[in-house]
Amino acid sequence: MKNWLQAAFVRSPQTKSNTNSAMPLVALQLAHSAHSGHSAQWTPRNYAALAREGYQQNAIAYRCIRLIAEAAASVPLCVRNDNECIGDNPAVRLLRKPSPKISRAEFFETFYSYLHLSGDSFLEAVVVDGRLVALFNLRPDRMRAVTDHKGWPTGWDYEVGSKKRRFTTDPNSGRSLIHHARLFHPTDDIYGFSPLAAAAKAIDVHNAGGVWTKALLDNSARPSGALIYKGTSGSEHLSAEQFERLKSELDGKHSGAGAAGRPLLLEGGLDWKAMSMSPTDMDFLNARREAAREIALAFGVPPMLLGIPGDNTYANYKEANLAFWRQTILPLVRKTADSLGTWLADWYGDDLRIIADEDAIPALTLERAARWKALNDITFMSAVEKRERAGLPIEVVQ
Template identity: 55%
Template sequence: MASVSQGLRRLMGRAHRPPAPPERKMSRTGPVIALHSQGRPVWTPRNYADLTREGFSQNAVGYRCVRMIAEAAASVSWLLYEGEREHASHPFLALLAEPNPAQGGAMLMETFYGHLQVSGNAYLEAVAIGGAVRELHVLRPDRMKVVPGGNGWPEAYEYGANGQTVRFRQDGAGGPVPPILHARLFNPGNDHYGLSPFEAAARSTDIHNAAGVWNKALLDNAARPSGALVYTGPDGDHNLSEEQFSRLKHELESAYQGAANAGRPLVLEGGLDWKSMGFSPKDMDFIEAKHVAAREIALAFGVPPMLLGIPGDNTFANYAEANRTFWRQTVLPLVARTAQALTNWLAPAYGGDLRLWYDADRVDALSGEREALWDRVERSSFLTVNEKRAAVGYEPVEGGDRLSPASSG
């Protein structure tokens, strides 16, 4: 009878079931995204080698934009907070200062930011030994592939080089944190990979590169002559004899060419006329098109053209203002995103309420803004000493909850 009753309960759906697994927070759209790619590597949607060659290696504007952003962002110092308390020293800061034996902190972050600008993606690997993160390494984006999981998020990354592949699982089973940090620029057309600024500026990069190739070919073909001597004989004949041509050529080479003869007046014999040859309106449009392409490349990266020496750009009143805009609109937002990503990735390995941020007070380009802020705060008669210190980012001091003598009068 027991077996019969168990069978009835099983048929009626009342058989004993194991407890349901705890609910997990996840997007309902994740399984839809992962439907056709779960567990399989997803290839990057373009050729990283072409972006590197055409946009970075062979284009001076793109090269300089990447270097400016990467070097500026990597020069920013880190700050570490636990709640409201700032740490002057901490293993987290020590790891960022000396991430591995081959690189210092600035060099590591410069490589990281450079990959992010060139490909739209950048990867950091955390090496854990004895349950603690000991080293950080930058991995090349062209060798990395995302492996989506059932929830749509990457469950692993595959890194391939020299015919071998290493899979990094992101479940954190092999260390205190997931082994890979994937930073990417916004890409509305891809679920797994970021969009490179070189892709947005691809046509402008092609135009700028083609202009360089055209100029090189022009120089290889002896360029454009500055003018021409036109001969018209007494009978309307336009041909010189062999002897006349040789003598004229020799006189021009010996008496009028070279730096020592610059500006020397040309003495013409009867029948000779000088015709100056300059740039045509079509040639001038070609040069302007090259400058427009250079400005569009700089625009894609967020670098003011004035900082790159591109002619014809008068958006900013002076170089200092352009440099300040570059830091405020391009460099610091990038560093802020990176600080948040590093906090979410590495802070759990150290426990506590840790938060990584950047030290804007040590950025020389923003010194004018700091001085103006300090001056306004100092002249504020309604703020206490500690309120003034908080306004400029400093901790309170004992006895600072009163108006300062300078502002109370």
């Protein structure tokens, strides 16, 4: 706050004729880079910068990723045999407790968080005596693809400092200790594209709006004002000593939130003209709200779930939450279950089928009950056909 206040007091060089013709005043105003001809500064599109500016310093992006990760991790994955989930086998036990260090929920929250932070998520399989015993999440910024002469990946390097581990695909069994999940990238055949990168400009605008708002608070929410010197004893201008003293007084005693409401004691010849919040400031606050909606849109989270004001897309919270589960969480979990099943089939057999247990999702209970009631009311289907249509095990009905 002191920097812009001091900069605002620095008067540009003027000719003597211009100085004499201008009304003597000391003006305080907020500067903006657009007014000075500077181009906008955007966050670099790399993992470290996006994670810092997006996840660690932006509440909207942080909450979006947490909402998605926690919701998706809460959906159980089950191993399916025909129309029934298997109660117990090695694959089931692995999915229930994939890592010995953390819980299942923490494991999958990490997996989904990495996926939305970088567009990529990596799992390492730990094999003992030919048996797959555990899975571990690997940081995506430490993974580098090893490619053949055609550009296709044949393995992965995991780099931590100066240390490097290489994971390659077994040429005989086709097994790979690394599972790579990615979000579609239109210009990259190997790595995924992060929602955080798509929302990067909106995140920068939102963060800049926070800095702007903080500046307003530090300046008692008054972005500009002017001290007009009317002149006394025949003098029309402040001397250099008077100007420096006035600048020091304003900077030290009348700026910042702690000085809000403090009376301004003026000497003879000085008149304070207060200015309210300018249209530029109001536009900046509105732009910040629009940026928050754009961030939520990139992640597929209804703004209503984030408490963003002014969004009436959904009639109520229940409909917004249902849309979030149907349009964002379920496609993500289904894709994850399918990719895990394809990867783990190398250990557990080609008939392995992993699906999301959608019946265990509380948010879809009412919708599921209505669907079952409609199915039960059908008169032209047998009980066996109804059970098959509902995805339930087919049993002999008495």
